[in-house]
Amino acid sequence: MKIWNKIKSWPLLLPVVALILVMAVNIIHDAAVGDNPLSFFMISLRDTTTNGTILFGRIIDIINRGSEVAILAIGMTLVVSASAGTDISVGSVMSLCASFMCMNLAGYGVSSTTTLAKPLIVGLLAAVLMGALCGAFNGTLVSHLSIQPMVATLILYSAARAIGLLLCNDLIVYVRNPSFAFIGAFTGPIPTPILITVVCIILISVVLKKTALGMYIQSVGINAKASRIAGLNSRRLRFLAYLLCGVFASLAGIVASSRITSADSNNIGLYLEMDAILSVALGGNSLGGGKFNLAGSIIGAYTIQAITTTLYALGVSSIQAPVYKAIIVIIIVVIEAPPFKAFIRKHSAARATKGVKA
Amino acid sequence: MEENVVLTARGISMTFPGVKALDNVDFTLRKGEIHALMGENGAGKSTLIKCLTGINDFEAGEIHIEGIDGPVRNHSTKDAQNVGISTVYQEVNLCPNLSVAENLFIGREPLTKIRTIDRKSYNKRSAKIMEDLGISVDVTQNLENYSLAIQQMVAIARAVDMDCKVLILDEPTSSLDDEEVEKLFTLMRKLKEKGVGIIFVTHFLEQVYKVCDRITVLRNGTYVGEYTVEELPRVKLVAAMLGKDLDDLAEIKKEQKDYTNEPMEISAKGLSHAGTIKPFDLDIHKGEVVGIGGLLGSGRSELARCIYGADKAQTGTLEISGEPVKINQPIDAMNKGVGMLPDDRKAEGIIADLSVRENIILALQAKRGMFRQLTRAQQEEIADKYIDLIKIKTPSKDTLVKQLSGGNQQKVILARWLATNADFLILDEPTRGIDVGTKSEIQKLIVKLAGEGKSVLFISSEIEEMLRTCNRMVIMRDGQKVGEIDEDLSQEGVMKAIAGGES
């Protein structure tokens, strides 16, 4: 009974249960079609002509493809916690950052290149700078002008892709250069995006551990007025959360762009803001702000990717996939809703008293 | 059921994770009586009340209500209202961004013939209700524009306006001045005559003897006994609550000495904030404890907030330790060695979802800055120190502060400011909701701080408390500083100055 209670109050319960469910579906599916039931978990080394020996397997694929969402989820977690709102512009900002980077790498107006017009690092920094700029723009609207986060970030949500196209002179810019493609490809046998994600996670973990940022952001998210009286600068902290969110969006944009060695304004990061928000919710974080659980969000991100991959494996077309995702969102939101929790509580209490009488 | 009894609770037990909040508690309320529910902070008073009103799900015990067969189990406040229980909770739980009138009628709005909400009628009725209570407010204004005291009166007005058999008041007087308390008592006596049973929780013992007929005492979640007021004089009541005798309060008295030659800690000239406080001058020397007296709404808290930068001063100059400073927001004041415990614990004090430890170190951490984080060990050491010093009753340092009893939450906020080791502390109602035992400890602590050369600006709706600890008092009226009293600090003298009798 005690162990049961402990499990029930474990913060990672929801994302981990969801992840296990997804794995179960995979095992059952594989068994049903006559494959090895554990093929989902199999990892092998394979030789390829383009990348040499690489790690191969469905899990590797999920962790690799989930990189962008995981990186976005980090920033989104901070934004949700600090401002009780979501940044719906991250997908578009990814795209804008990618466009700006490719414009720098290829040179303005060039639609395809194999040689870099500027050093790679300049392009990368340009992307990060653009992300920071977008984050600062959102942050200013939310923290200093007190505009609702949804409305404030709607501006870049709709404008950023267009600005990206403008920067690229309405072209899809291809940068087919190995030093750039490397970011979306392989480092030894390991996909580079996985390494980049790991670095991001380590970085933010160290910052949260070694500075008081985590407590500050949660404090502001829980009670901004009281935090101000206790000496926190609520506005600056909210601004900072959006700024970081923008920077993480730019990193996700770099990865996404490098995978396809181009800046495809209309497709990079498409709908990813929804996945990022969903990761945060699935991670057991309240979208009402306050306390956050970063590990939950990251597990949530990979769970989402696992769901997407599984849906494709089950033969669901990419057009229909959002329907299934929507169903999952509904279930999560209902489980988290206070009236539902109260209902469960009442129900189990009623059963308990009945048990006593009998 | 016995004659005349409206509500009984028998053998109520209730457990929170790590705490047995109630253990086999009995309670009986008769018709037309005012029944005090007494106990230290964390004794289980609010928990018992929430069991009666359906907020808490108790594990064992039965509740019976007159006119209803069989045990009653409420699942929500709405259920409780349907069986005739109307409640004012310890923490005001109204909606700050709705108008006073909306708050009074939320959930029971009068309707017009075509079933829409009849705004006109309820604005009119609300105005009447508040007028009857002798409170002057504009009922169409948002509640958040009014002080905590007025919010508390609105909560009371709302509860009283609902027809009920049982009225529960959990520390309704904690932020009220004598005058409002009198108004409330008149109201309670009126209801009592009508046969309403009233449960009254307070930490002000004299209020118990003024209005109550009977007392039930809880200690550490257990039932100590039920007594008539005559049976249980003050000393015995305190002993029943604490389980031991209490040292006499009267010992505390700040030594009176001449501070004019001490260095100046705070010197404000012409500070003001539009709409709340008119320009004032104030000097406070090192080691001095200065009290602020004034009626509700006289600008006591606003004066303090203006110095601290919680409301930015729009005119005037401020010197701290002889150095001119510009304060735009609280952190600026904190960096100059100032701290302020605000009066509204729920809105401006606690960070509900953070732990006791985090709540205690928050201000100190803010002062150090984001990059100089206190280590976990340091944090725990500070938390332990204050949990011990002001007797914060909590299952652990990592318990969420919202899970503490009201009085213990207050202690946590106080600890937060003591931990910053500020040279000048503004304490706005520091002992609100704190039980008799710890209250005197805190007063002693203030005197001790002053002895160490710290200065304190002390605001309290309890004049005796300020008389015991202060060297000097500033008198406020209508948002204006009208004078200071430094000699002859007596109850009558201060009361007279506050009321403005002589002018």
Ligand SMILES: Nc1ncnc2c1ncn2[C@@H]1O[C@H](COP(=O)(O)OP(=O)(O)OP(=O)(O)O)[C@@H](O)[C@H]1O
């Ligand atoms: N929501 C909660 N979760 C966990 N523990 C709780 C919760 N509410 C109260 N408690 C615990 O129950 C005990 C009784 O608390 P309660 O609020 O009833 O005290 P109280 O007598 O009203 O004190 P006070 O005078 O300070 O208001 C305390 O030890 C408190 O920590």
Ligand SMILES: [Mg+2]
């Ligand atoms: Mg209480």
